[in-house]
Amino acid sequence: MTRLLVVNPNTSASVSAxxxxxxxxxxxxxxxxxxxxxxFGAPYISSEATYAVAQxxxxxxxxxxxxxxxxxxxxxxxxxxxxGLFALRDGAGVPVxxxxxxxxxxxxxxxxFAIVTGGERWRPMLERLAVSLGYGESLAGAHTVAPTGxxxxxxPAGARLLLAEACREAALRFGADAxxxxxxxxxxxxxxxxxxxxxxxxxxxxxxxxxxLGCAAQGAAAPSVGFGVAWQxxxxxxxxxx
Numbered sequence: 001m002t003r004l005l006v007v008n009p010n011t012s013a014s015v016s017a018x019x020x021x022x023x024x025x026x027x028x029x030x031x032x033x034x035x036x037x038x039x040f041g042a043p044y045i046s047s048e049a050t051y052a053v054a055q056x057x058x059x060x061x062x063x064x065x066x067x068x069x070x071x072x073x074x075x076x077x078x079x080x081x082x083x084g085l086f087a088l089r090d091g092a093g094v095p096v097x098x099x100x101x102x103x104x105x106x107x108x109x110x111x112x113f114a115i116v117t118g119g120e121r122w123r124p125m126l127e128r129l130a131v132s133l134g135y136g137e138s139l140a141g142a143h144t145v146a147p148t149g150x151x152x153x154x155x156p157a158g159a160r161l162l163l164a165e166a167c168r169e170a171a172l173r174f175g176a177d178a179x180x181x182x183x184x185x186x187x188x189x190x191x192x193x194x195x196x197x198x199x200x201x202x203x204x205x206x207x208x209x210x211x212x213l214g215c216a217a218q219g220a221a222a223p224s225v226g227f228g229v230a231w232q233x234x235x236x237x238x239x240x241x242x
Contacts, residue, residue, distance in 0.1 A: 002216045005072035006035040007061045007088075008184070009054035009079045012043045012150065015184050019078045019205065022187040026209035031216050034070065035078065036061050039235075044150040046119045051083050058084030059227075062092060063238040066225060074215035076102075080117060080149075080182035080204045081125060086132075091227035091241065095215045100126065102211035103180045103204040104135045110200050111177030114170040115142040116163060118149040118183055126182070141174035153185035164193040171199045178202060 006023060008016040020035040027033060038057035042050040058077060065072075074095045077085055082098025089096045107113035115126055123142045130139040145152075145166050152159035163186070167179045179197060181190040182204040190203035231239045 001029070002031050002073040003071070004031045004033050004212045004215075005062075005065060005070055005075045006033060006078045007058050007065075007075060007084075008035060008037045009041065009058050009061075009077060009083045010043055010045050010050075011038050011041055013037055014153075015078070015150075018153075018187050019184055022205050023076075023209050023212070026206060027212060027216075030213055031073075034065075034072070036065050036070075039064065044119075044148055045079055045081060045083065046148050047121050048125065051081060051125060054079065054083035055087060056084075058088055059091075060235050060238050062088055063235065063241050067237040067240060074212055076208050076212055078184050078205075078208070080184060081122065082129060091225060093225040095218075097208065097211045097215075099184060099204040099208045100129055100182065101133055102207040103182060103202050104130060104133060104138070106207040106210060107178040107180050107200075107202045108135060108138045109178075112138055112140040112175070113178040113180055113202070114140045114174040114176035115180045115182055116145070116166045116170050117142075117181070118145050118147050118152045118186070120144045120146055140176040141170065143170040143173070149183035149185040152183070156189070159186070160189055160193055163189060164196050167193060167197045167201060171197060180204060180207075 016037045024033040041057040077098040178200045180202045187205035194201040
């Protein structure tokens with residue numbers, strides 16, 4: 001059976017558990033899911049500084065998993081923002097995806113899309129990511145709500161009401177053909193609020209699972225692992241990969 005390694009770039013074990021639960025349920029017998037958590041950084045990624053540290057944490061988590069015998073057929077970065085996506089693709093030797101990129105792919109099938117997520121500082125960061133991934137023209141707009149994804153996850157009932165209204169507003173204000181509900185901590189909420197949104201609603205975690213299924217269908221390739229760098233003062237696992 002093919003294996004999916006999910007890397008949670010923040011230090012929240014509860015987010016890792018949520019990702020593991022939802023993705024394994026979605027992938028069923030098609031893939032075995034193993035989720036690992038960043039060994040350092042922030043409990044929630046909500047700013048440029050926390051994003052920058054998370055990129056290092058993703059590489060470190062991948063290297064640690066590899067050092068302990070993990071040999072996945074694909075890697076999914078479990079953050080709606082995909083920190084470390086381009087860097088990990090340089091050295092993982094297997095397909096690497098992220099929740100945001102997977103959601104962009106899924107939403108763009110419907111036309112132009114809007115993004116709804118928690119944390120006001122995410123908007124420019126996600127707009128930049130969309131452009132860098134080639135979805136700048138497909139992004140109709142990004143709408144953030146004040147509570148962070150972590151705060152929304154702590155009050156699921158209140159979050160559903162707030163996010164449903166935000167998704168409806170984004171669809172209408174931006175004239176979007178689809179809306180992405182982005183955030184690892186919001187996994188599963190899109191299914192509950194989709195009936196009240198006038199356009200298709202994409203769950204970023206489910207989109208990540210769909211991406212992984214596509215990798216499984218393509219079959220495994222022999223990985224060539226390493227970054228070709230003489231690292232200094234990083235974890236021994238990352239240094240060993242070179």
